[in-house]
Amino acid sequence: MSHPVVILGTGLAGFTLAREFRKLDKETPLVLVSRDHGGFYSKPMLSNALAGNKTPASLVMKDSDKMSAELGAATIHKGRTVAGIDTAARVIELDGGERIAYRDLVFAVGADPIRLPIEGDAADTVLSVNDLDDYGRFSERLDGVTSVAVLGAGLIGCEFANDLLSRGISPTVIDLAPRVLPRLLPDAASERLRSKLAEAGASFRFNVSVSRVDRAGAGLKLTLSDGSVLDAGLVLSAVGLRPRTGLAAEAGVRVNRGIVTDRLLSASAPHTHALGDCAEVDGHTLPYVMPIMQQARALAATLAGNATPVVYPPMPVIVKTPACPTVVCPPALDASGAWTVELTDDGCDARFHSGDGQLLGFALLGAATKQRQALVSQVPGLLV
Numbered sequence: 519m520s521h522p523v524v525i526l527g528t529g530l531a532g533f534t535l536a537r538e539f540r541k542l543d544k545e546t547p548l549v550l551v552s553r554d555h556g557g558f559y560s561k562p563m564l565s566n567a568l569a570g571n572k573t574p575a576s577l578v579m580k581d582s583d584k585m586s587a588e589l590g591a592a593t594i595h596k597g598r599t600v601a602g603i604d605t606a607a608r609v610i611e612l613d614g615g616e617r618i619a620y621r622d623l624v625f626a627v628g629a630d631p632i633r634l635p636i637e638g639d640a641a642d643t644v645l646s647v648n649d650l651d652d653y654g655r656f657s658e659r660l661d662g663v664t665s666v667a668v669l670g671a672g673l674i675g676c677e678f679a680n681d682l683l684s685r686g687i688s689p690t691v692i693d694l695a696p697r698v699l700p701r702l703l704p705d706a707a708s709e710r711l712r713s714k715l716a717e718a719g720a721s722f723r724f725n726v727s728v729s730r731v732d733r734a735g736a737g738l739k740l741t742l743s744d745g746s747v748l749d750a751g752l753v754l755s756a757v758g759l760r761p762r763t764g765l766a767a768e769a770g771v772r773v774n775r776g777i778v779t780d781r782l783l784s785a786s787a788p789h790t791h792a793l794g795d796c797a798e799v800d801g802h803t804l805p806y807v808m809p810i811m812q813q814a815r816a817l818a819a820t821l822a823g824n825a826t827p828v829v830y831p832p833m834p835v836i837v838k839t840p841a842c843p844t845v846v847c848p849p850a851l852d853a854s855g856a857w858t859v860e861l862t863d864d865g866c867d868a869r870f871h872s873g874d875g876q877l878l879g880f881a882l883l884g885a886a887t888k889q890r891q892a893l894v895s896q897v898p899g900l901l902v
């Protein structure tokens with residue numbers, strides 16, 4: 519029997535690749551290794567799970583046994599980490615010493631939450647929610663809490679703020695930037711989203727960071743960089759993610775911001791590949807679901823013998839803020855052009871055009887979100 523395709527990670531990237539590969543190749547053995555539970559869940563649900571009264575267990579759609587069966591008796595090593603990778607011999611070693619020879623090795627190990635340098639005797643209580651276990655800790659610790667400080671006014675911070683409101687908990691969103699979603703929205707659209715979240719009960723502190731978190735009675739006291747203080751029952755950090763590159767780097771695989779791949783999702787060592795939040799694909803790190811779907815389909819075809827470069831069509835992202843439904847399709851970071859913004863009572867339609875009139879990106883809020891399909895068809899893809 520041939521050596522297996524080994525996938526490190528059972529998040530959306532690992533499992534989507536495995537599913538796509540099985541559609542094309544029913545014979546080659548598949549081995550998945552994950553340090554977590556090895557079941558399938560949809561990570562985007564973590565930031566609207568409170569509204570649905572979800573528990574970590576109820577978020578798991580299929581446990582590892584079901585996933586193994588669905589993937590044609592794939593072997594899933596759950597609760598295991600990789601101790602070492604020998605890319606010359608094409609062998610990985612698991613914690614505990616077990617060695618697995620591979621035909622191809624895929625890194626799908628995700629990204630770590632960025633930890634801000636915060637001082638104080640309760641700095642270690644600051645939570646991030648990036649997997650099911652994190653969500654379990656977060657939801658347990660919310661018991662009896664009436665206010666939460668959310669660090670980061672990006673997409674995930676705003677989503678958690680809205681979700682906390684659904685539980686009757688008051689969020690205060692804190693950011694060094696002067697407005698919400700500064701990298702995804704023009705000023706006026708940021709202000710509309712902020713005001714809708716504020717109407718729903720959220721507070722905001724901009725142009726400040728958090729210096730200290732200390733215990734104060736049953737709760738916490740935050741000291742902000744401008745010297746002001748804020749009381750909260752819990753602090754949730756949502757300031758961004760950093761691709762997990764350590765394992766690949768130790769194996770001598772080239773890393774930059776993420777694990778570096780070309781458009782075939784090939785990493786620098788022979789028969790190694792990467793996709794998902796850990797990967798830097800042709801210079802892009804895009805920690806969203808739609809790029810993963812594109813990557814998984816392309817890499818599955820390549821691994822099944824039909825070399826297929828990944829294509830990125832326009833990939834709008836829905837911001838899960840029911841207080842103000844929002845969809846963003848940001849222009850490329852280096853795009854030159856300008857925003858035009860149309861505000862109405864019930865929405866905001868913001869479009870980013872190049873100098874010669876080409877639509878390069880958009881942000882739609884409220885009633886304007888119904889323009890999404892029409893606009894997507896006009897925006898050029900990122901990798902075509």
Ligand SMILES: Cc1cc2nc3c(=O)[nH]c(=O)nc-3n(C[C@H](O)[C@H](O)[C@H](O)COP(=O)(O)OP(=O)(O)OC[C@H]3O[C@@H](n4cnc5c(N)ncnc54)[C@H](O)[C@@H]3O)c2cc1C
Nearest residue numbers: 527528529530531553554561562627628794795805806807
């Ligand atoms: C709260 C939240 C909400 C989001 N909402 C949206 C949204 O609405 N829309 C959108 O497009 N995107 C959203 N995203 C982003 C999206 O969820 C991610 O891009 C995607 O889930 C990443 O999948 P992944 O498989 O690359 O990584 P992960 O899901 O993090 O999976 C990584 C896997 O690797 C395993 N692993 C890690 N290290 C090791 C190791 N050393 N050995 C073995 N296994 C290891 C882990 O156990 C895990 O199984 C959201 C993200 C978060 C955190």
